[in-house]
Amino acid sequence: MWKTHITRVEPNRLTVRGRVLDEMIGEVSFGQMVYVVLMGKLPDEKVGRMIEAMLVASIDHGVTPPSTHAARQVAACRAQLTASLSAGLLAIGTVHGGAIEECMILLGHGAMERGQSGKSPQEIAQTIAARAKETGRRLPGFGHRIHTDDPRTKRLLSMAHELDLAGEHVAIAEALVDSLAKVTGKPLPLNVDGCLAAILSDVGVPPELGNAFFIIGRVPGLIAHIAEEQANERAMRTVNPDEAEYEP
Amino acid sequence: MWKTHITRVEPNRLTVRGRVLDEMIGEVSFGQMVYVVLMGKLPDEKVGRMIEAMLVASIDHGVTPPSTHAARQVAACRAQLTASLSAGLLAIGTVHGGAIEECMILLGHGAMERGQSGKSPQEIAQTIAARAKETGRRLPGFGHRIHTDDPRTKRLLSMAHELDLAGEHVAIAEALVDSLAKVTGKPLPLNVDGCLAAILSDVGVPPELGNAFFIIGRVPGLIAHIAEEQANERAMRTVNPDEAEYEP
Amino acid sequence: MWKTHITRVEPNRLTVRGRVLDEMIGEVSFGQMVYVVLMGKLPDEKVGRMIEAMLVASIDHGVTPPSTHAARQVAACRAQLTASLSAGLLAIGTVHGGAIEECMILLGHGAMERGQSGKSPQEIAQTIAARAKETGRRLPGFGHRIHTDDPRTKRLLSMAHELDLAGEHVAIAEALVDSLAKVTGKPLPLNVDGCLAAILSDVGVPPELGNAFFIIGRVPGLIAHIAEEQANERAMRTVNPDEAEYEP
Amino acid sequence: MWKTHITRVEPNRLTVRGRVLDEMIGEVSFGQMVYVVLMGKLPDEKVGRMIEAMLVASIDHGVTPPSTHAARQVAACRAQLTASLSAGLLAIGTVHGGAIEECMILLGHGAMERGQSGKSPQEIAQTIAARAKETGRRLPGFGHRIHTDDPRTKRLLSMAHELDLAGEHVAIAEALVDSLAKVTGKPLPLNVDGCLAAILSDVGVPPELGNAFFIIGRVPGLIAHIAEEQANERAMRTVNPDEAEYEP
Numbered sequence: 008m009w010k011t012h013i014t015r016v017e018p019n020r021l022t023v024r025g026r027v028l029d030e031m032i033g034e035v036s037f038g039q040m041v042y043v044v045l046m047g048k049l050p051d052e053k054v055g056r057m058i059e060a061m062l063v064a065s066i067d068h069g070v071t072p073p074s075t076h077a078a079r080q081v082a083a084c085r086a087q088l089t090a091s092l093s094a095g096l097l098a099i100g101t102v103h104g105g106a107i108e109e110c111m112i113l114l115g116h117g118a119m120e121r122g123q124s125g126k127s128p129q130e131i132a133q134t135i136a137a138r139a140k141e142t143g144r145r146l147p148g149f150g151h152r153i154h155t156d157d158p159r160t161k162r163l164l165s166m167a168h169e170l171d172l173a174g175e176h177v178a179i180a181e182a183l184v185d186s187l188a189k190v191t192g193k194p195l196p197l198n199v200d201g202c203l204a205a206i207l208s209d210v211g212v213p214p215e216l217g218n219a220f221f222i223i224g225r226v227p228g229l230i231a232h233i234a235e236e237q238a239n240e241r242a243m244r245t246v247n248p249d250e251a252e253y254e255p
Numbered sequence: 256m257w258k259t260h261i262t263r264v265e266p267n268r269l270t271v272r273g274r275v276l277d278e279m280i281g282e283v284s285f286g287q288m289v290y291v292v293l294m295g296k297l298p299d300e301k302v303g304r305m306i307e308a309m310l311v312a313s314i315d316h317g318v319t320p321p322s323t324h325a326a327r328q329v330a331a332c333r334a335q336l337t338a339s340l341s342a343g344l345l346a347i348g349t350v351h352g353g354a355i356e357e358c359m360i361l362l363g364h365g366a367m368e369r370g371q372s373g374k375s376p377q378e379i380a381q382t383i384a385a386r387a388k389e390t391g392r393r394l395p396g397f398g399h400r401i402h403t404d405d406p407r408t409k410r411l412l413s414m415a416h417e418l419d420l421a422g423e424h425v426a427i428a429e430a431l432v433d434s435l436a437k438v439t440g441k442p443l444p445l446n447v448d449g450c451l452a453a454i455l456s457d458v459g460v461p462p463e464l465g466n467a468f469f470i471i472g473r474v475p476g477l478i479a480h481i482a483e484e485q486a487n488e489r490a491m492r493t494v495n496p497d498e499a500e501y502e503p
Numbered sequence: 504m505w506k507t508h509i510t511r512v513e514p515n516r517l518t519v520r521g522r523v524l525d526e527m528i529g530e531v532s533f534g535q536m537v538y539v540v541l542m543g544k545l546p547d548e549k550v551g552r553m554i555e556a557m558l559v560a561s562i563d564h565g566v567t568p569p570s571t572h573a574a575r576q577v578a579a580c581r582a583q584l585t586a587s588l589s590a591g592l593l594a595i596g597t598v599h600g601g602a603i604e605e606c607m608i609l610l611g612h613g614a615m616e617r618g619q620s621g622k623s624p625q626e627i628a629q630t631i632a633a634r635a636k637e638t639g640r641r642l643p644g645f646g647h648r649i650h651t652d653d654p655r656t657k658r659l660l661s662m663a664h665e666l667d668l669a670g671e672h673v674a675i676a677e678a679l680v681d682s683l684a685k686v687t688g689k690p691l692p693l694n695v696d697g698c699l700a701a702i703l704s705d706v707g708v709p710p711e712l713g714n715a716f717f718i719i720g721r722v723p724g725l726i727a728h729i730a731e732e733q734a735n736e737r738a739m740r741t742v743n744p745d746e747a748e749y750e751p
Numbered sequence: 752m753w754k755t756h757i758t759r760v761e762p763n764r765l766t767v768r769g770r771v772l773d774e775m776i777g778e779v780s781f782g783q784m785v786y787v788v789l790m791g792k793l794p795d796e797k798v799g800r801m802i803e804a805m806l807v808a809s810i811d812h813g814v815t816p817p818s819t820h821a822a823r824q825v826a827a828c829r830a831q832l833t834a835s836l837s838a839g840l841l842a843i844g845t846v847h848g849g850a851i852e853e854c855m856i857l858l859g860h861g862a863m864e865r866g867q868s869g870k871s872p873q874e875i876a877q878t879i880a881a882r883a884k885e886t887g888r889r890l891p892g893f894g895h896r897i898h899t900d901d902p903r904t905k906r907l908l909s910m911a912h913e914l915d916l917a918g919e920h921v922a923i924a925e926a927l928v929d930s931l932a933k934v935t936g937k938p939l940p941l942n943v944d945g946c947l948a949a950i951l952s953d954v955g956v957p958p959e960l961g962n963a964f965f966i967i968g969r970v971p972g973l974i975a976h977i978a979e980e981q982a983n984e985r986a987m988r989t990v991n992p993d994e995a996e997y998e999p
Contacts, residue, residue, distance in 0.1 A: 022502075036285070069262035086834075100335045102580045158276065235259060250257060253260075324989065337586070338589075511813060511999075562784055566755055751766075
């Protein structure tokens with residue numbers, strides 16, 4: 008026998024992480040429920056709202072991400088829905104989407120150093136930025152191919168502050184934007200990966216679960232592209248995202 | 256050039272289905288957002304709550320579903336997260352999870368017949384049940400391996416009525432439970448697939464998108480199992496769901 | 504207990520389809536071995552050579568197929584090898600690669616009709632071509648986007664004749680080329696899918712296993728593209744097959 | 752424009768790695784062709800025979816590997832062929848199948864050290880075994896859950912010697928068996944992964960392509976299990992490999 012701590016299945020009774028499932032239906036938000044199933048406990052409503060906001064922010068980024076491209080290319084071959092979806096998801100890993108986990112580790116180290124040294128977030132950020140410059144390493148969670156001031160990041164950070172959920176990981180991330188600008192001489196904005204990393208860390212999610220939240224939020228977007236591809240485009244076509252035109 | 260109607264990507268501006276993404280963050284629930292990206296328009300708050308409830312209801316069913324089993328078996332080989340997740344999702348198709356789409360088609364035919372004939376849901380259900388008996392065909396969305404009275408179904412249906420979202424598809428599905436009991440002589444409860452089918456139809460979702468809602472709701476559960484497998488179990492073990500024991 | 508008829512595993516002894524595996528190593532070709540594991544019996548050497556030839560013919564078709572495109576797009580995200588490979592394989596199904604199975608069914612019906620009616624392959628082909636014209640249905644296995652006279656088909660068919668393996672499925676396929684040209688007024692050559700379909704049918708493979716041979720032959724090509732992508736191209740790039748240039 | 756060096760596609764002409772494809776059909780074995788597409792050059796016939804032998808040896812290992820288990824579990828849900836196949840392949844990575852690459856790196860280091868120091872394979876093996884003991888590290892490619900004297904290894908090694916293809920990687924691998932036995936006091940046989948690693952290294956394959964040969968050889972076995980599952984077993988069943996019984 009081996010143990011599972013997620014869901015007890017009995018006839019006419021389902022218990023998820025110690026709570027009766029049907030009593031949560033309609034009472035907790037999907038954001039809270041995601042936290043319940045992954046973290047093992049019910050978060051308060053504010054954390055639930057914050058997670059909903061992060062899932063909403065992750066929903067889609069048009070045809071530019073390689074995951075969307077791969078999903079549409081398989082959908083063009085009229086595969087079963089989950090086959091196209093899987094092709095998209097398989098593109099998400101260390102490079103695409105993976106910055107969340109790495110940035111959480113980075114911010115976690117910063118927070119630990121802060122706890123030990125009593126330094127301010129600004130001082131911690133200074134050290135990290137200086138070290139990055141020295142080693143020539145690009146920090147995960149900063150900079151974006153398209154956005155210089157990602158509207159999702161701005162909105163999520165202001166929510167985190169309003170809801171009083173922004174803790175030291177957010178503080179270090181925000182300080183890093185200033186430090187990186189000073190050290191590198193060019194603006195390196197916090198991207199949405201880095202933003203999720205900071206907020207997820209502040210609501211208690213460990214780094215290895217960070218990507219999960221992005222993935223959960225992105226699945227509906229991938230499915231929308233798969234459905235659109237199958238409905239509107241010719242079977243077996245070559246999908247070229249550079250030739251896509253948005254039409255409302 | 257080809258057209259996409261989902262998301263416009265411009266520097267520092269994302270527009271999903273015609274609405275500015277960052278203005279929706281924190282304002283619309285994830286349930287509403289899923290509807291936006293898949294259906295192309297913002298549903299009212301009640302529909303959003305109903306969809307959240309259906310996503311919450313779909314979150315997990317322990318180690319019993321073959322998708323969870325496949326995902327854990329690949330996770331036991333320490334594959335990347337999305338590889339284990341894909342193995343699980345690939346199990347979801349015509350047989351596992353597919354009853355939603357088929358049941359939506361069934362209820363849709365019933366509703367169309369009702370519109371044309373002016374018959375009551377009970378009369379429509381009678382005809383469907385009689386036909387099923389004749390042909391020996393098992394109706395999609397009815398009956399469950401484990402539950403005789405699925406607690407998720409009960410809760411979702413009562414919510415649909417409370418929110419005044421239950422329309423004729425729910426009416427036909429509920430009438431079918433009675434008709435099937437009479438015709439077959441044994442209770443064939445509406446299962447959670449059938450329940451999602453009826454409610455999704457009543458909020459305007461077409462059959463080919465039905466499974467998507469179940470998949471979106473189940474992804475977090477699959478990820479929870481993958482994380483648990485990697486954290487607690489020996490690499491390369493054979494996963495046997497019959498030997499699993501729930502421990503809170 | 505449930506039964507498997509493929510491989511018996513005992514300490515220091517492996518028996519595949521009733522034959523000791525290590526006694527086959529070095530004695531049977533991979534083509535023969537593929538037949539053994541899928542069909543349950545050892546084919547003679549000629550069939551083995553024919554299957555090797557079909558696997559060799561299937562090895563790669565550059566960056567034009569959607570499967571290769573999808574595999575490279577996921578490889579660009581530096582996924583694990585089998586994740587990129589899976590993204591490619593998932594594109595292969597009813598539309599891409601699926602013509603083999605459908606063409607086998609078509610030729611099988613023709614052969615059956617021939618057995619019952621005593622008609623010649625030419626007469627059978629005439630009927631099929633006429634019916635196709637009437638219904639406007641495109642016959643699976645005929646016509647190609649790029650090749651008007653596929654060099655693989657020509658070589659495989661001549662081998663099938665030389666090895667005396669060409670039977671009535673090949674005869675009907677060859678007759679169909681003539682009949683289709685007459686009926687449609689334009690040349691519709693037998694493509695490599697149709698060619699595999701005809702020869703596989705003549706060596707006793709059932710339609711539902713037809714695609715398997717194409718897949719087995721194509722896997723090394725997909726892996727070559729994945730390796731090339733990871734070795735030569737920038738992470739996260741958009742793969743555009745139309746911009747690829749062959750360089751020896 | 753970007754470059755590909757694998758296949759040139761022109762109307763009625765396919766050139767793989769600089770050679771006309773149809774001229775290779777029927778002339779080169781599939782083993783040679785796999786080498787051509789992955790390594791970029793035609794190997795001599797002996798190398799081709801050796802690769803065929805390794806592919807034959809990899810064909811199947813019953814229902815015991817987690818990849819086969821995952822593939823069958825998805826096949827039980829009646830997914831498309833490539834979906835079940837992908838679920839199986841996704842299990843193959845660093846842990847399952849990955850020993851080939853790691854063992855190639857280990858043997859490569861040994862060979863390099865040998866070249867620099869002029870030591871004998873026995874002396875190199877001695878050092879590696881002693882270091883492994885010290886660090887408590889299990890060497891990749893040695894030991895097996897089921898076989899103490901893997902019949903595939905024995906046959907493949909004797910072929911490598913007969914064909915005069917066994918070079919210093921095989922020599923070091925063979926010496927390691929003795930050294931490990933002496934150092935650990937218990938027999939740690941070369942398993943089939945280690946055997947493929949040694950021989951592939953000796954025929955010039957780099958470590959990062961090592962797993963590819965195992966994967967190419969195993970695909971037909973996975974497909975055989977998928978076909979058997981769909982033909983013989985009930986949809987949605989739980990696949991338990993411990994309850995499988997071999998029947999010829």
